[in-house]
Amino acid sequence: MKKYILLISLIFTLLIILIPTSCKLDINEPSSLRFSVELTVVDTSLSDSDSLVALAEIIMQSITYGDKFETVTNEEGKAVIHNLLPDSYNILASGNRLEGTDIILINGQMQDTSLYIDNNDTLNLKLIAQTSKSSALLISEIYYSGAKSIIPQYFHDQFTEIYNNSNQTLYLDSLLIADVESGFINDSLIHATHACMFPGTGNDYPIQPGEFIIIAQDAIDHSIYPVNTVDLTEANFEYYLADKGDVDNPNAANMLNIHHKYGNDFLYSVFSNAIVIMDVKNPYEYGYDEFNRILLHKNAVIDGVEYRDNPSELDMKRLDASIDAGLAGGIPSYSSQSIERYIDRYEDGRMILMDNNNSSLDFHVNKPPTPGWVEEATQ
Amino acid sequence: MKKLIILLSIVALTFAQMPTSEALFLDIHSSLSNRLPMQNPAYLNSETSPYNYAFSYSYLNAAGDHKLPFTPNAKNYHTIEISAFQEMDGGLYFGGRFAYRNEERLGKLWLHNAETNVNVPFFFGDSSSGDFNLNGIDWNIIFSYPISKNARIALDVFYNVDEQFKSVFPKPNSKRNDLHLKPAIALDKDNFRLGLRGSYFNYKEEIETKKYSLEPNRTPIFMRIRGLDRPLLSYAETTEERLQNIIGYGGAMDICVDNILSLEANIEKAEALITDGGAYPVEQGNWGYLRFNYRGNLFLNILDDFQADLFFLQENNAAKGNHPTMEAQIFNMATRHFEGGLGIAYKPSSQDEWKAIASYAFEDLLREDTFLGLSHYIPSEILSIGLKAELRRAATSLTFDLAYEYNNRGDLTEYNELSAWYYQMITEKEIIFYGRDTGSIIAGARVTFPYQNLIFAISGNYRNVSAINTNDRYRNAILKLEMIF
Numbered sequence: 134m135k136k137y138i139l140l141i142s143l144i145f146t147l148l149i150i151l152i153p154t155s156c157k158l159d160i161n162e163p164s165s166l167r168f169s170v171e172l173t174v175v176d177t178s179l180s181d182s183d184s185l186v187a188l189a190e191i192i193m194q195s196i197t198y199g200d201k202f203e204t205v206t207n208e209e210g211k212a213v214i215h216n217l218l219p220d221s222y223n224i225l226a227s228g229n230r231l232e233g234t235d236i237i238l239i240n241g242q243m244q245d246t247s248l249y250i251d252n253n254d255t256l257n258l259k260l261i262a263q264t265s266k267s268s269a270l271l272i273s274e275i276y277y278s279g280a281k282s283i284i285p286q287y288f289h290d291q292f293t294e295i296y297n298n299s300n301q302t303l304y305l306d307s308l309l310i311a312d313v314e315s316g317f318i319n320d321s322l323i324h325a326t327h328a329c330m331f332p333g334t335g336n337d338y339p340i341q342p343g344e345f346i347i348i349a350q351d352a353i354d355h356s357i358y359p360v361n362t363v364d365l366t367e368a369n370f371e372y373y374l375a376d377k378g379d380v381d382n383p384n385a386a387n388m389l390n391i392h393h394k395y396g397n398d399f400l401y402s403v404f405s406n407a408i409v410i411m412d413v414k415n416p417y418e419y420g421y422d423e424f425n426r427i428l429l430h431k432n433a434v435i436d437g438v439e440y441r442d443n444p445s446e447l448d449m450k451r452l453d454a455s456i457d458a459g460l461a462g463g464i465p466s467y468s469s470q471s472i473e474r475y476i477d478r479y480e481d482g483r484m485i486l487m488d489n490n491n492s493s494l495d496f497h498v499n500k501p502p503t504p505g506w507v508e509e510a511t512q
Numbered sequence: 513m514k515k516l517i518i519l520l521s522i523v524a525l526t527f528a529q530m531p532t533s534e535a536l537f538l539d540i541h542s543s544l545s546n547r548l549p550m551q552n553p554a555y556l557n558s559e560t561s562p563y564n565y566a567f568s569y570s571y572l573n574a575a576g577d578h579k580l581p582f583t584p585n586a587k588n589y590h591t592i593e594i595s596a597f598q599e600m601d602g603g604l605y606f607g608g609r610f611a612y613r614n615e616e617r618l619g620k621l622w623l624h625n626a627e628t629n630v631n632v633p634f635f636f637g638d639s640s641s642g643d644f645n646l647n648g649i650d651w652n653i654i655f656s657y658p659i660s661k662n663a664r665i666a667l668d669v670f671y672n673v674d675e676q677f678k679s680v681f682p683k684p685n686s687k688r689n690d691l692h693l694k695p696a697i698a699l700d701k702d703n704f705r706l707g708l709r710g711s712y713f714n715y716k717e718e719i720e721t722k723k724y725s726l727e728p729n730r731t732p733i734f735m736r737i738r739g740l741d742r743p744l745l746s747y748a749e750t751t752e753e754r755l756q757n758i759i760g761y762g763g764a765m766d767i768c769v770d771n772i773l774s775l776e777a778n779i780e781k782a783e784a785l786i787t788d789g790g791a792y793p794v795e796q797g798n799w800g801y802l803r804f805n806y807r808g809n810l811f812l813n814i815l816d817d818f819q820a821d822l823f824f825l826q827e828n829n830a831a832k833g834n835h836p837t838m839e840a841q842i843f844n845m846a847t848r849h850f851e852g853g854l855g856i857a858y859k860p861s862s863q864d865e866w867k868a869i870a871s872y873a874f875e876d877l878l879r880e881d882t883f884l885g886l887s888h889y890i891p892s893e894i895l896s897i898g899l900k901a902e903l904r905r906a907a908t909s910l911t912f913d914l915a916y917e918y919n920n921r922g923d924l925t926e927y928n929e930l931s932a933w934y935y936q937m938i939t940e941k942e943i944i945f946y947g948r949d950t951g952s953i954i955a956g957a958r959v960t961f962p963y964q965n966l967i968f969a970i971s972g973n974y975r976n977v978s979a980i981n982t983n984d985r986y987r988n989a990i991l992k993l994e995m996i997f
Contacts, residue, residue, distance in 0.1 A: 156850060156874050157891045160925040165885025166840060198742055216930060219838060249838065
């Protein structure tokens with residue numbers, strides 16, 4: 134018995150002595166599920182050999198985590214982004230190329246795309262881009278957020294600013310401004326809740342190169358107490374609904390009402406919407422959808438801008454990449470802020486506004502709104 | 513037999529056993545089996561039964577700066593309990609306990625989960641901190657039945673239901689519903705004793721936030737924490753729901769030979785399934801937990817009145833977390849504790865015992881976020897000395913213990929490339945907490961005395977942990993008053 138006790142005592146003593154600093158572990162760098170993406174932007178309007186778009190700006194954003202990656206494709210048309218987490222991503226690509234003297238815009242987007250490859254490998258991703266041309270007539274500023282005043286939720290000071298970005302006189306007669314309902318990004322038709330047409334028969338409302346025109350919701354002075362935002366008494370045009378008790382400034386030409394589903398005026402959503410300017414021969418050609426929204430063909434869009442309170446929600450977009458590959462906004466509601474285009478350059482003293490058909494790149498947030506002029510801003 | 517029981521009781525009191533799952537997952541520390549040798553309900557018999565009836569009130573207060581970020585600034589727990597041990601017909605022994613608890617957790621950061629003490633960061637919270645108030649009842653019964661002259665079988669049933677409210681908007685409400693079953697068997701023959709115990713538990717926690725309208729400045733940011741960084745954030749939800757369902761199994765064994773050698777081993781495995789969304793459930797991942805420990809004691813009579821107690825123990829915990837949709841492990845945690853020591857007991861009489869204990873331990877903690885690629889590893893060495901005494905005079909007794917523990921942390925190994933705001937705000941603070949050298953004073957005392965036909969007991973336990981070279985400390989104090997019939 135004593136031998137057993139001695140033996141056990143020995144074992145215990147050894148265990149106690151050996152507890153031990155030698156127990157410490159050697160720790161290596163932890164594994165992760167991060168991976169890389171090699172992205173190529175493909176311009177399908179060209180033959181295979183030239184189809185990869187070089188120097189395209191890439192924006193990639195994780196929907197869950199909000200991580201934003203920005204890069205540019207190299208001369209071979211490839212961009213590599215490292216350390217991505219498995220998630221659904223929104224991806225934007227914007228480039229351009231010269232075709233003769235024309236600049237062809239190349240825009241592509243992938244929405245809510247689930248990306249993951251295991252073993253920390255590199256995922257090869259092709260982004261198919263669409264081509265479009267820069268517009269001569271641009272939406273240069275939209276003030277949609279409304280104002281914080283003692284009147285709750287004031288939005289009658291909304292306005293849209295249009296700019297002639299070309300070197301030729303253009304005419305607004307019979308052009309259409311419409312909003313765009315969500316859920317139809319891949320349709321050939323726009324579903325519009327509101328649509329208004331410029332008056333005139335052809336040459337009544339010219340817009341000179343470098344000239345701005347303002348379309349107000351109500352062309353009155355909103356800069357006085359209690360709203361304290363913008364004076365729109367000098368607006369060129371005004372949305373006017375005679376049967377809704379709307380304000381009418383006789384100095385501003387009234388837009389013609391083509392379709393008005395609801396509301397007392399052509400109200401832009403203070404949260405998210407897309408506004409397009411269109412050249413439509415017959416606005417009633419495609420009729421209406423089942424929810425009484427007028428249908429307009431996308432081919433008629435001259436320019437379009439989409440905005441959203443959270444501009445990272447690219448998976449919620451309404452306009453495809455041929456019109457607007459990005460999202461402007463990020464403005465709190467009723468904050469008296471607008472979205473406005475950057476100035477790209479000056480040609481012979483004439484201001485050229487930025488137009489990549491990608492409002493994520495082309496627009497910035499402006500406070501206070503600047504109806505009739507553009508604030509110098511850096512990207 | 514009595515000598516053995518006393519011996520085993522001393523063993524159980526001397527060395528901290530593996531925390532029960534109620535303590536680990538629910539922060540509930542009183543159970544009937546805890547009052548029995550080796551926490552085995554089959555050891556309940558007329559010799560081990562501590563009393564017939566007892567009423568008790570206990571108060572716990574814990575507060576301080578040296579704490580993990582999600583530990584409340586202060587805890588105030590009040591518990592009223594009635595318990596009884598009775599022998600029935602045919603040798604059947606019954607133990608029963610019923611308790612009402614009122615608990616305050618003050619200044620608790622973010623988390624809606626009632627308890628967060630398992631080191632696996634899979635939580636639900638919002639961007640506010642505030643006070644929680646909990647009301648709950650728990651009961652516990654044991655039936656221990658002799659199947660032969662030398663063997664007993666037993667069943668221990670524990671049930672808890674409680675509800676916790678946060679006073680700050682969006683006023684999350686956590687309801688828990690918990691069951692723990694422990695079947696057991698014990699054999700006692702010719703100075704040989706063997707106990708086996710099984711365990712099954714199911715702890716459910718349902719969290720729900722208050723429904724509200726989207727008013728300005730009343731929009732909390734909800735957080736689904738799943739690892740060491742990058743919680744999933746959601747905004748402007750009108751209500752949130754989460755169900756955490758922990759299911760676990762375990763087993764334990766204890767052996768005692770000739771009052772000389774005592775061995776004990778426990779193993780327990782648990783899995784938590786987490787689902788959000790109530791009627792439209794969205795899985796949020798799961799975590800699993802495996803822990804085991806073993807301990808050996810060797811008792812040697814070295815002189816007439818002196819006995820040596822040589823001991824060694826090891827405790828390992830390991831946890832892993834899995835992604836809800838990708839079949840991938842995204843979190844890994846492991847702790848280890850090795851300890852060895854020597855106790856010298858001096859028994860000047862059959863009524864008095866003094867015992868001095870010294871021990872040395874090595875422990876470490878590893879946490880890895882294998883989704884994001886983050887990790888930290890912290891080893892430490894712990895030196896502990898203590899003194900225990902038990903003095904009896906007729907029906908009056910006094911026991912007290914005093915110990916000092918010095919925890920010397922080793923070098924930290926940390927990988928934190930690409931870490932973001934949550935890591936900086938929370939995980940870094942956790943690493944600082946785990947990485948600090950600390951000195952702890954642990955003291956306890958219990959006095960029992962007769963009064964008229966009753967026995968009264970007053971006991972207190974105090975633990976003060978001080979972070980060396982700082983003013984930060986954390987104290988935990990428990991006061992208990994008992995009236996024993």
